[in-house]
Amino acid sequence: MTDAPTAAMTNEKKTTAPENYINRVTLGARLKQYARSPLSLILMILVMLAAIFSVGMLIFIIAYILINGVPHLTAEQFDWNYTTENVSMMPAMINTLIMTALTLVIAVPIGVFAAVYLVEYAKRGNKLVKIIRVTTETLSGIPSIVFGLFGYLMFNISFGWGFSMMAGVITLAMMILPLIIRTTEEALLAVPDSYREGSFGLGAGKMRTVFRVILPTAVPGIMSGVILSIGRIVGESAALIFTSGSGHSIPGSLVGSGSSAATLTVHMYILSNEGLHVNEAFASAVVLLALTFLINLVSDLIERRIAKKKG
Amino acid sequence: MQKVKEGIMHALFLICACVSILAVVLICVYLLASGVPAIGEIGVTDFLFGTKWKPSSGYYGIFPMIIGSILVTGIAVVIGVPIGILCAVFMSHYCPKKLYRFVKPAINLLAGIPSIVYGFFGLVVIVPIMKELFGGSGKSLLTAGILLGIMILPTVIKTTESSLNAVPKSYYEGALALGATHERSVFFASLPAAKSGILAAIILGVGRAIGETMAVILVAGNQTVIPKSITSGIRTMTSNIVMEMGYAGGLHREALIATGVVLFVFILIINLCFSALKRRKD
Incomplete structure (x- = not known):
């Protein structure tokens, strides 16, 4: 089992290796070319500068925040209770965790089922499918502040929930829905038709085929969508300020008074906007960066696994 | 029995698929229902083209904010798009495979950094530099534009790179065979062929820049006047909403929601451009 792929790989190497040598340009020849064509030289330099700028910017941002933030990751910052003295980020971290989980619980089933409908059930040229696609695309382009406004109007005001965790969760679920639908659709489309035919051929119904054959095969693709969504949820702030608000403690209920919950990003926004706790803001930035890196x-790991399977 | 079960599941999948329609309808209804009456009360021209925003004395003109959003986005595009396209060229035509394994995740990471972290970075790094260079508070149109330019980089790079990779290799090879240098082949054969993809990248970048809130609010200064120079402070539509929503009431609140409606219309236009472009490509 393990021998087959390696054999194939070495085979591939043998066939591609000579090709690489044929068109190899030596450094001298290259320099001569540049001397003849100054425009090419300028373009090459510009390309290199742009690449160095982009990657350099990332390294600079990360280094700057780590150097200034890591020393302020004190035990006080991870105290269970927020007070105006310790401005602990622990409650905000836990809120982020809870809200991420709840959002996924709502959005993932809806998104996956929607994708199943679009890929497996909808007939070609269906009008409804067209509308669904247009609205999904629209949804993915709406800026988070507009989601925030909507969530505030609908949940906080109309439903009378006030600043509540649930308002933030549903708003977030709507935001990540298009992402889940799109990635799941891609994953479902990548499942070979022979799987479906095989399942039908063995006498399984459509539902059984979907749940027992198609979805399990598409799990890695769906997972990569979920991970991307987690990244989006953790990084979101504009949609949450007016929905889940800026409560500094872990709420006991999902709606109603006292259910306001600041996530880590909102916590950091409050700190940096006040300008009184810059060091603590740095510390939150470190945690956010670490989370982003982890996500x-x-x-990446999942994508590499999918690519390996395909290749 | 089996048939009933199949039918129920089919219906369930269909309902889930319709949730996104419901979401868009709800968003439109709620925003329009609260925003449009306010625009009517203030007067369309007074609202859109009024240059004075003083809710306490009854002036609700969001023209400075519209200009602010457009200018900030413009600067972000001027900075982010060329660098982004060049970087995408690097990734698809220059980058050795070993280096690519490092650069690609780096760009992904750049895309994943939360906007509040970008905003904070702008506040503690770019703002002081601007203060040093141009005086004043350092929070300005230019500062916000530069920061947004950096923020749209990954969007531009990713979209451009994938459209460059979709250009048939024969274009590049043909140019090379005709004696063009590597650069000329890339820039004058491959890049023009990826035109529509690059345009899509720009539109996506514009969408991201105009909708950005938390980063801009920290570095733009937030003055509600039409900027006189590139170094004066501005307020965008997005930051206007966040700054005042917390304490606004009555017509003031509705005017803020109406600002959101205007922003929404901007985004819809951008989305329409994007999907029109996509359809033409297909």
């Missing part, structure tokens, strides 16, 4: 790492 990206996991999504």
Whole structure:
């Protein structure tokens, strides 16, 4: 089992290796070319500068925040209770965790089922599918502040929930829905038709085929969408300020008074906007960066696994 | 029995698929229902083209904010798009495979950094630099534009790179065979062929820049006047909403929601451009 792929790989190497040598340009020849064509030289330099700028910017941002933030990751910052003295980020971290979980619980089933409908059930040229696609695209382009406004109007005012965790959760669920639908759709489309035919051929119904054959095969693709969504939820702030608000403690209920809950990003916004707790804001930035890094790492791993399977 | 079950599941999938329609309808209804009456009360021209925003004395003109949003986005595009396209060229035509394994995740990470972290970075790094260079508070149109330019980089890079990769290799090879240098082949054969993808990248970048809130609010200064120079402070539509929503009431609140409606219309236009472009490509 393990021998087959390696054999194939070495085979591939053998066939591609000579090709690489044929068109190899030596450094000298390259320099001569540049001397003849100054425009090419300028373009090459510009390309290199742009690449260095982009990657350099990332390194600079990360280094700057780590150097200034890590020393302020004190035990006080992780105290269970927020007070105006310790401005602990622990409650905000836990709020972020709870809200992420709740959002996924709402959005993932809806998004996955929607994608199943679009890929497996809808007939070609269906009018409804067209409308669904347009609205999904629209939804993914709406800026988070507009989601925030809507959530505030609908949940906080109309429903009378006030600043509440649930308002933030539903708003977030609507925001990540298009992402889940799109990634799941891609994952479902990547499942070979022979799987479906095989399942139908063995006498399974459509539902059984979907749940027992198609969805399990598409799990890695769906997972990568979920991970991306987690990244979006953790990084979101504008949609949450007016929905889940800026409560500094872990709420006991999901709606009603006292259910206001600041996530880590909102917590950091309050700190940096006041300008009184810059060091603590740095510390929250470190935690947010670490989370982003972790999320990206996991999504990379999953994508690599999918690519391996395909290749 | 089996048939009933199948039917129920089919219906369930259909309902889930319709949730996104419901979401868009709800958003439109809620925003329009609260925003449009306010625009009517203030007067369309007074609201859209009024240059005075003083809710305490009954002036609700969001023209400075519209100009602010457009200018900030413009600067972000001027900075972010060329660098982004060049960086995408690097990734698809220059980058050795070993380096690519490092650069690609780096760009992904750049895309994943929360906007509040960008905003904070702008506040503690770019603002002091601007203060040093141009005086004043350092919070200005230019500061916000530069920060947004950095923020739209990953969007531009990713979209451009994938459209460059979709250009048939024969274009590049053909140019090379005709004696063009590597750069000329890339920039004058491959890049023009990826035109529509690059346009899509720009539109996506514009969408991201105009909708950005938390980063802008920290570095733009937030003055509600039409900026006189590139170094004066401005307020965007997005930051106007966040800054005043917390304490606004009555017509003031509705005017803020109406600001959201205007922003929403801007985004819809951008989305329409994007999907029109996509359809033409297909």
